[in-house]
Amino acid sequence: xxxxxxxxxxxxxxxxxxxxxxxxxxxxxxxxxxxxxxxxxxxxxxxxxxxxxxxxxxxxxxxxxxxxxxxxxxxxxxxxxxxxxxxxxxxxxxxxxxxxxxxxxxxxxxxxxxxxxxxxxxxxxxxxxxxxxxxxxxxxxxxxxxxxxxxxxxxxxxxxxxxxxxxxxxxxxxxxxxxxxxxxxxxxxxxxxxxxxxx
Amino acid sequence: xxxxxxxxxxxxxxxxxxxxxxxxxxxxxxxxxxxxxxxxxxxxxxxxxxxxxxxxxxxxxxxxxxxxxxxxxxxxxxxxxxxxxxxxxxxxxxxxxxxxxxxxxxxxxxxxxxxxxxxxxxxxxxxxxxxxxxxxxxxxxxxxxxxxxxxxxxxxxxxxxxxxxxxxxxxxxxxxxxxxxxxxxxxxxxxxxxxxxxx
Amino acid sequence: xxxxxxxxxxxxxxxxxxxxxxxxxxxxxxxxxxxxxxxxxxxxxxxxxxxxxxxxxxxxxxxxxxxxxxxxxxxxxxxxxxxxxxxxxxxxxxxxxxxxxxxxxxxxxxxxxxxxxxxxxxxxxxxxxxxxxxxxxxxxxxxxxxxxxxxxxxxxxxxxxxxxxxxxxxxxxxxxxxxxxxxxxxxxxxxxxxxxxxx
Amino acid sequence: xxxxxxxxxxxxxxxxxxxxxxxxxxxxxxxxxxxxxxxxxxxxxxxxxxxxxxxxxxxxxxxxxxxxxxxxxxxxxxxxxxxxxxxxxxxxxxxxxxxxxxxxxxxxxxxxxxxxxxxxxxxxxxxxxxxxxxxxxxxxxxxxxxxxxxxxxxxxxxxxxxxxxxxxxxxxxxxxxxxxxxxxxxxxxxxxxxxxxxx
Numbered sequence: 001x002x003x004x005x006x007x008x009x010x011x012x013x014x015x016x017x018x019x020x021x022x023x024x025x026x027x028x029x030x031x032x033x034x035x036x037x038x039x040x041x042x043x044x045x046x047x048x049x050x051x052x053x054x055x056x057x058x059x060x061x062x063x064x065x066x067x068x069x070x071x072x073x074x075x076x077x078x079x080x081x082x083x084x085x086x087x088x089x090x091x092x093x094x095x096x097x098x099x100x101x102x103x104x105x106x107x108x109x110x111x112x113x114x115x116x117x118x119x120x121x122x123x124x125x126x127x128x129x130x131x132x133x134x135x136x137x138x139x140x141x142x143x144x145x146x147x148x149x150x151x152x153x154x155x156x157x158x159x160x161x162x163x164x165x166x167x168x169x170x171x172x173x174x175x176x177x178x179x180x181x182x183x184x185x186x187x188x189x190x191x192x193x194x195x196x197x198x199x
Numbered sequence: 200x201x202x203x204x205x206x207x208x209x210x211x212x213x214x215x216x217x218x219x220x221x222x223x224x225x226x227x228x229x230x231x232x233x234x235x236x237x238x239x240x241x242x243x244x245x246x247x248x249x250x251x252x253x254x255x256x257x258x259x260x261x262x263x264x265x266x267x268x269x270x271x272x273x274x275x276x277x278x279x280x281x282x283x284x285x286x287x288x289x290x291x292x293x294x295x296x297x298x299x300x301x302x303x304x305x306x307x308x309x310x311x312x313x314x315x316x317x318x319x320x321x322x323x324x325x326x327x328x329x330x331x332x333x334x335x336x337x338x339x340x341x342x343x344x345x346x347x348x349x350x351x352x353x354x355x356x357x358x359x360x361x362x363x364x365x366x367x368x369x370x371x372x373x374x375x376x377x378x379x380x381x382x383x384x385x386x387x388x389x390x391x392x393x394x395x396x397x398x
Numbered sequence: 399x400x401x402x403x404x405x406x407x408x409x410x411x412x413x414x415x416x417x418x419x420x421x422x423x424x425x426x427x428x429x430x431x432x433x434x435x436x437x438x439x440x441x442x443x444x445x446x447x448x449x450x451x452x453x454x455x456x457x458x459x460x461x462x463x464x465x466x467x468x469x470x471x472x473x474x475x476x477x478x479x480x481x482x483x484x485x486x487x488x489x490x491x492x493x494x495x496x497x498x499x500x501x502x503x504x505x506x507x508x509x510x511x512x513x514x515x516x517x518x519x520x521x522x523x524x525x526x527x528x529x530x531x532x533x534x535x536x537x538x539x540x541x542x543x544x545x546x547x548x549x550x551x552x553x554x555x556x557x558x559x560x561x562x563x564x565x566x567x568x569x570x571x572x573x574x575x576x577x578x579x580x581x582x583x584x585x586x587x588x589x590x591x592x593x594x595x596x597x
Numbered sequence: 598x599x600x601x602x603x604x605x606x607x608x609x610x611x612x613x614x615x616x617x618x619x620x621x622x623x624x625x626x627x628x629x630x631x632x633x634x635x636x637x638x639x640x641x642x643x644x645x646x647x648x649x650x651x652x653x654x655x656x657x658x659x660x661x662x663x664x665x666x667x668x669x670x671x672x673x674x675x676x677x678x679x680x681x682x683x684x685x686x687x688x689x690x691x692x693x694x695x696x697x698x699x700x701x702x703x704x705x706x707x708x709x710x711x712x713x714x715x716x717x718x719x720x721x722x723x724x725x726x727x728x729x730x731x732x733x734x735x736x737x738x739x740x741x742x743x744x745x746x747x748x749x750x751x752x753x754x755x756x757x758x759x760x761x762x763x764x765x766x767x768x769x770x771x772x773x774x775x776x777x778x779x780x781x782x783x784x785x786x787x788x789x790x791x792x793x794x795x796x
Contacts, residue, residue: 012211018610019610020613023689026693035704036704036707049687053682054679058679061676086253092221096225110234211609277459281451281458284416284455288420305430306430407611407612411612411615411616418617476661480651480655490620
């Protein structure tokens with residue numbers, strides 16, 4: 001079974017999740033006392049929107065990269081992909097909770113743990129997919145065992161970093177938020193630089 | 200007429216339905232008395248989200264499988280597919296009703312019948328599509344009458360099991376919920392094991 | 399310029415519009431007095447959902463058919479397609495208005511005119527696209543002037559019938575609703591029968 | 598890396614954003630005093646819907662055109678595309694704010710600046726993408742440095758015009774709205790005429 005319809009389906013889910021993030025951003029009912037102030041007061045929503053957009057964008061780029069290694073699919077692999085999408089499609093809710101918690105100024109540690117926990121479960125499903133793909137022979141034939149080992153470790157880095165962020169977030173929620181963004185900058189950055197050097 | 204645009208369109212609908220499920224999950228207005236408790240109290244919504252995500256994922260995988268047998272389309276077939284999508288796109292509403300009913304602790308039998316009835320109608324449209332495809336010569340040329348008979352029965356299993364689940368749900372709503380998940384595990388499981396054995 | 403990305407984009411919009419229809423269906427706040435009755439009382443929403451799903455499905459099948467005749471695109475054609483999508487993406491609102499009006503038992507003629515007017519504007523944009531495609535040489539090379547004339551008339555039938563339905567709806571809103579469904583059954587039916595006969 | 602999955606993903610986001618615009622259009626609670634009047638009173642929402650649909654449609658056509666010049670992608674380019682989508686997916690919120698502000702008759706200058714600022718940031722990301730693509734050698738091989746220079750200037754026109762519109766909007770919000778539409782008519786018009794002349 002080829003992976004094209006699977007990639008297509010996943011891309012559609014990514015696109016919808018990323019676009020639904022804005023749905024939870026609303027003007028408060030009492031904005032008529034001043035639109036400018038009301039728009040500024042919504043900054044926690046903009047922040048949560050930007051962080052989640054960036055995080056989901058990075059997960060998408062990662063998914064994109066993984067499917068340049070995986071070239072076949074079977075039914076169990078489809079099911080694992082559904083599990084990953086289940087975790088990803090959940091993200092708009094912890095995003096809204098996070099924005100609400102910053103806005104009200106209460107419960108931010110809880111909100112960060114809830115948000116980070118969702119990202120950890122995304123990372124876990126990514127690793128399940130990758131390991132299953134290797135075991136079931138769904139990866140490209142030119143990928144050596146050494147390369148597999150390297151990638152095994154690379155795919156673990158994400159959820160590990162998220163677990164650290166969640167632990168940090170229990171005491172310093174803002175630091176955790178910075179780590180969520182930082183992890184993804186790190187993942188995207190090296191290739192960027194490498195690319196630039198090779199030209 | 201080829202089936203690619205039909206598959207594309209259906210995949211998009213599947214992806215949207217599956218992603219819209221989270222839209223009905225909201226923090227209650229009075230959460231400021233404790234975010235942790237408020238998030239825990241939403242478990243019926245998470246449960247309904249997970250069940251529907253899993254069910255729709257399984258329907259998608261099934262649709263995927265059916266279109267490895269069906270290779271042509273005509274206008275009536277497009278119309279039958281629209282009918283199937285009509286039933287699938289309805290799922291977020293009974294899902295929200297189910298979550299609400301568990302949350303309030305009232306009307307769960309009704310909610311289960313409503314939910315199961317929607318799944319039955321999805322199953323009916325799947326069978327209409329399959330039978331029409333066979334009769335109108337839209338299936339792959341190498342599919343023998345014997346194989347058709349086998350598949351005829353296989354496609355009937357889904358709605359039959361859903362009807363049983365609905366009947367059970369009148370008395371034992373939680374058992375019905377377990378059957379909804381169990382049916383799909385059953386459908387996905389055998390191929391999984393077969394795959395594993397053949398390696 | 400090829401039409402594939404245009405078709406893709408349009409299909410995505412169709413898929414989203416058709417799936418968003420369910421978002422406006424909600425349980426009333428006071429449902430706890432009886433879930434069964436509350437679900438039954440929502441029948442105007444189900445009816446409006448089914449009619450719009452069927453209508454949009456038929457528009458999609460029609461769009462599908464038109465792009466088996468049109469094989470090239472230019473920028474103006476893209477713009478006309480955006481106009482058509484603007485009319486189609488508007489449909490969820492008149493659908494919700496229609497359901498609300500039936501539910502409350504007030505303003506149904508207005509709601510039908512609003513709904514029908516939206517469908518008329520969809521039909522007008524379909525005709526603009528078709529006529530532009532013919533004039534700008536975007537259609538398949540084997541389509542004779544005689545065939546073009548026939549299709550010119552065929553594409554006009556839709557909006558003409560919708561105008562009639564709107565006029566009827568001023569006095570008999572339910573009759574108009576029946577015409578909306580009937581038009582699309584008519585459009586889909588003949589090919590169905592033709593297909594059956596040719597086998 | 599080819600650009601097809603990137604284009605696909607972007608198209609899906611465009612399609613969803615454009616279709617979500619209608620979600621914020623709602624009947625007021627007190628409409629039962631007269632449905633016709635209530636529908637007419639919603640004209641600011643229809644206007645904002647039409648303007649944003651047209652603007653996003655034009656951005657899509659522009660994106661479409663840019664990817665007839667860009668034929669390769671790398672990770673940084675994917676990231677820049679995510680940034681562009683972040684700005685585009687934000688548009689439904691300033692659209693709703695604009696409609697609300699016109700409806701209430703207060704804060705329109707602020708709403709226009711907020712709306713125009715979003716469009717400026719879309720334009721900035723379009724230019725970042727284009728310049729990066731040129732520098733990183735992602736464009737078609739037959740594009741001469743002279744053509745690049747021409748396109749560099751062409752891509753700057755959009756955000757420059759939006760900045761002017763925002764400045765104008767501080768004093769004359771309606772004029773700014775006219776400029777938003779006018780810019781896009783201008784961008785689409787010349788090719789239209791050129792096309793017509795060449796036939």
